[in-house]
Amino acid sequence: xxxxxxxxxxxxxxxxxxxxxxxxxxxxxTAYYMHWVRQAPGQGLEWMGRINxxxxxxxxxxxxxxxxxxxxxxxxxxxYMELTRLxxxxxxxxxxxxxxxxxxxxxxxxAQGTLVTxxx
Amino acid sequence: EIVLTQSPGTLSLSPGERxxxxxxxxxxxxxxxxxxxxxxxxxxxxxxxxxVSSRATGIPDRFSGSGSGTDFTLTISRLEPEDFAVxxxxxxxxxxxxxxxxxxxxx
Numbered sequence: 001x002x003x004x005x006x007x008x009x010x011x012x013x014x015x016x017x018x019x020x021x022x023x024x025x026x027x028x029x030t031a032y033y034m035h036w037v038r039q040a041p042g043q044g045l046e047w048m049g050r051i052n053x054x055x056x057x058x059x060x061x062x063x064x065x066x067x068x069x070x071x072x073x074x075x076x077x078x079x080y081m082e083l084t085r086l087x088x089x090x091x092x093x094x095x096x097x098x099x100x101x102x103x104x105x106x107x108x109x110x111a112q113g114t115l116v117t118x119x120x
Numbered sequence: 121e122i123v124l125t126q127s128p129g130t131l132s133l134s135p136g137e138r139x140x141x142x143x144x145x146x147x148x149x150x151x152x153x154x155x156x157x158x159x160x161x162x163x164x165x166x167x168x169x170x171x172v173s174s175r176a177t178g179i180p181d182r183f184s185g186s187g188s189g190t191d192f193t194l195t196i197s198r199l200e201p202e203d204f205a206v207x208x209x210x211x212x213x214x215x216x217x218x219x220x221x222x223x224x225x226x227x
Contacts, residue, residue, distance in 0.1 A: 045165065045208055045210075046218070062215070097165075100170070105153075105212035105213070105216040106155050106170045107157075108167050108176060111164065112164060
């Protein structure tokens with residue numbers, strides 16, 4: 001069965017960087033795009049970007065351009081999302097979510113989420 | 121840039137009642153690339169509907185989607201206790217975007 005498992009909660013200082021991992025299992029990792037979506041406390045969902053695990057090609061939301069980097073390690077079926085220059089506005093639950101295919105931007109499987117807290 | 125608006129913000133209903141949720145886009149949604157997700161507290165979202173009206177795998181047929189252009193609707197024909205949650209619409213063109221959500225709570 002398809003499963004996405006993310007790394008644990010993080011507490012970061014303003015100005016720091018955070019990396020969240022997302023390990024996939026139960027399907028061919030390189031056959032489906034992977035997305036990252038975040039949700040600030042009590043707020044809605046915000047798409048951050050996606051990666052094609054086969055090629056490594058990425059597309060980022062304009063808001064995060066220059067601050068986010070998405071990568072993958074095919075050998076361990078894991079995607080990563082690094083966000084730099086953190087501020088308190090980046091406090092949120094970060095989700096990885098699998099695309100239904102190759103770039104449809106519809107998300108059929110989601111991980112459990114990783115809470116990133118930015119606080120001095 | 122498309123803006124999605126969902127109404128109402130909160131819908132208070134009883135189990136067994138019909139729920140009608142609206143999603144309106146500021147401009148026409150390309151190729152009807154419109155999806156709906158359900159999110160319960162402390163859980164990740166769950167895909168319900170894509171392509172305006174196609175149910176995702178395992179979604180009960182009490183959930184249905186309709187609409188075109190700029191106006192879309194998610195209908196839950198008879199609310200079950202597990203349906204009380206927040207519902208988000210999403211347009212999935214080049215830059216995916218979610219609406220602000222509608223909370224369906226128990227009256």
